[in-house]
Amino acid sequence: IGEVATVYDIKSGLSFKLKRTYGYNHADVETLTAADTAIMKKVYGGQWSWERRPVIVTVHGRTIAASLAGMPHAGREDVKANAYASWRSGGYGGGDNLDSVKGNNMSGVCDLHFLNSRTHGTNRVDSKHQSAMKVANEWAKKNY
DSSP states (O other): OOOEEEEEETTTOOEEEEEEEEOSSSEEEEESSHHHHHHHHHHTTTSOEEEEEEEEEEETTEEEEEEEEEEEESOOTTSOTTSEESSBGGGBOSEEOOOOSTTSSOOSEEEEEOTTOBOTTTOSBOHHHHHHHHHHHHHHHHHO
């Protein structure tokens, strides 16, 4: 938590920065800047989406295949991080505000999964994330 990574979307060829701000079964991440948010949103065709996308994550010189869901959730840009919010993005009701990077034009966190990562809600491996991660892994084998 607190680390910044560069994310490369293998389908679009676009890169942007994410910061891990929460999460234990997988990384809950936020874009670092408003410019990073604009790039990430472009990756998803200009709209936020739960679609799992195969990505390559680089942090501290290490490159890792991963899967990113591009739907900000559980946060509000206008509420202090970790404070109670009566409603949160992505249809999440009241709870702790999971939005610690302010000024990035994104309310809440997105999910970044790696090999055998699990969801927070079910504590199970998400097959769609694992499929996207495997696509990223195969791409990396051919391109690195």
